[in-house]
Amino acid sequence: MNNTLRSYLFRSLLASAVLALLSLPTTADTQRTDTSSGYALKLADIDQQIQNNSKVADIQTKSWLRKETLARSYLARAKLTGNFSDYVLAKETLDSAFAQARPHSGPKLARASLNFAIHRLPLVEADLAHAETALLVSKKDRQTIKETRADVWLNTGQYAQALEAFERFESKTPSVTSATRQANYYRQTADYSAAEQWLNTATQRSDSRNPHLRSWLQLQHGILDLDRGRFDDALAHYKQGLEEFSGYWLIEEHIAEIHALQGNDKLAETQYRDLIERTDSPLFMTALAEILANRDDKASQTEAQSWLDKSAEIYQYRLQAIPELVAGHALDFFLNDENAQFSLQLATDNYKLRPGGEAALQLVQAHALNNQFEQANTLLETLYDSPYRNASLYATAATVYRAMGQNELAETQKALANAINPFAMEDIDWMRAKLKGAQTGL
Numbered sequence: 001m002n003n004t005l006r007s008y009l010f011r012s013l014l015a016s017a018v019l020a021l022l023s024l025p026t027t028a029d030t031q032r033t034d035t036s037s038g039y040a041l042k043l044a045d046i047d048q049q050i051q052n053n054s055k056v057a058d059i060q061t062k063s064w065l066r067k068e069t070l071a072r073s074y075l076a077r078a079k080l081t082g083n084f085s086d087y088v089l090a091k092e093t094l095d096s097a098f099a100q101a102r103p104h105s106g107p108k109l110a111r112a113s114l115n116f117a118i119h120r121l122p123l124v125e126a127d128l129a130h131a132e133t134a135l136l137v138s139k140k141d142r143q144t145i146k147e148t149r150a151d152v153w154l155n156t157g158q159y160a161q162a163l164e165a166f167e168r169f170e171s172k173t174p175s176v177t178s179a180t181r182q183a184n185y186y187r188q189t190a191d192y193s194a195a196e197q198w199l200n201t202a203t204q205r206s207d208s209r210n211p212h213l214r215s216w217l218q219l220q221h222g223i224l225d226l227d228r229g230r231f232d233d234a235l236a237h238y239k240q241g242l243e244e245f246s247g248y249w250l251i252e253e254h255i256a257e258i259h260a261l262q263g264n265d266k267l268a269e270t271q272y273r274d275l276i277e278r279t280d281s282p283l284f285m286t287a288l289a290e291i292l293a294n295r296d297d298k299a300s301q302t303e304a305q306s307w308l309d310k311s312a313e314i315y316q317y318r319l320q321a322i323p324e325l326v327a328g329h330a331l332d333f334f335l336n337d338e339n340a341q342f343s344l345q346l347a348t349d350n351y352k353l354r355p356g357g358e359a360a361l362q363l364v365q366a367h368a369l370n371n372q373f374e375q376a377n378t379l380l381e382t383l384y385d386s387p388y389r390n391a392s393l394y395a396t397a398a399t400v401y402r403a404m405g406q407n408e409l410a411e412t413q414k415a416l417a418n419a420i421n422p423f424a425m426e427d428i429d430w431m432r433a434k435l436k437g438a439q440t441g442l
Contacts, residue, residue, distance in 0.1 A: 038245050038246035038247045039080075039248045040247050042212055042245075047077070049073045050070065050073045050074065053069050056070075064101045064107065065097075067093050067100070067107075071107070074086050074089040075110075078090060079117065081279070082249070082279060084321075084325070087114075087118055087325055091114060091118070104130075109128075112127040112131070112148055116152065119324040119354055121155060121353055122353065124149075128149055146169075147169065147181075149165070150166060150169070151181075154181075155354045157355050157357065159188075166182050175205065176205045179198045179201040180198070180199070180217070182194075186198065188356075188390075189388060192228060196221075199221055199224065203217045203221075211244045211245045214245070215244040215245030215248055218244065218251075219241050219251050222236075222238045222241070222254060227391065227420070228421050229423045231258055249275060249279060252271065252275060253275060253284065255271065256271035256272050259271065265294070269288060269291050269292075272287050280314075282333070286307065286308065288304075288307055292307070315330040315334075319346075324353055327353065328350060328362070331350055331366075335362070335430075340366070340369040344366040347362050351363045357386065357390075357393070360379055364380055364383070367379065368431065369431065369434055373404050376400050380396075380397050391418075391424035392427060395424040396428060396431065398413035398414040401413060
């Protein structure tokens, strides 16, 4: 398998992990005891809710509360399906609700939830603060406000505040979500032993009547394995997740990635074609294109380019519609493109929205691709001052330092990367190949 595909897949896994966190099913999702119902029935349930809520909203046209309920239904479907148009519908419905509401009123918490989901993090706090100071705030809403605020802290690089809040949630109201938040923190700081322990705790607390949640937890176990290059272990978790919640595209995506990473290109190709048919996702189009581009025949090369062209077209459209939502995925795509300056603009905008570790690392890469090594090095130092760690950080640093001629420092970073993931340096080959003056033998 070629190195470009390996690097793309690893970076898309990280983006998928973020999406998965936003899709965390709650205990409120427990509706059936039939664990074989799977994704199709869950989607049918949400579709029915949307249909019912839409009818009520059409009848009670002066009530923004009905539009809020409809918007939440669209957002629930968007989180389940990953469908871009559902995020657009949720946004448009909430906009309509606020247009009907009196000044300083309206569905503030619903908008905060949407803005968090589409990565408009700078806009979240204002709605949380307003909801918090309302005359009547339910205990549930007050807890939601606290949890959303802490999630924003984690995604904006305020790690100490986030961890303190997560520990407080676990101490006061231990639950699946409190354990999962702890697991996510320790994953982002490369304490994989602690992350596994917290995921195990979350799994033990999960309800067997909520197959979606149990499947999602298996996905998180698999992602922890992928962080460390443990392909077989990750695949085992993914397959178990599908047994819990059949037809779940988010897990099927990760299974296809494993097959591609292990060189099973024919099987991965079949799975990606099926995923494209079902989701129309540019993420999968690009993955399929990388497989086809690695073949020698002209027909495969031509088809690969057509998929890349279509991916670029979709990303450009979505960047116009809701840029914050797709900035991370689009950046992954355009970092591998030839327009380094456009990648830098995307990375800069993305970092302004969520200045946490992932966005900062992408900006480091974009600076380096534009030969801005001083800026890249400064941002690396900022990252190292934070608790954010993973193999990709070390591998990126090794590549940047090698390009700057700091070979001893580069070797140190390479060793740290390989200690976490033996494939870490292969993951960064795409960047190493692009850097002018980067040396081989990293």
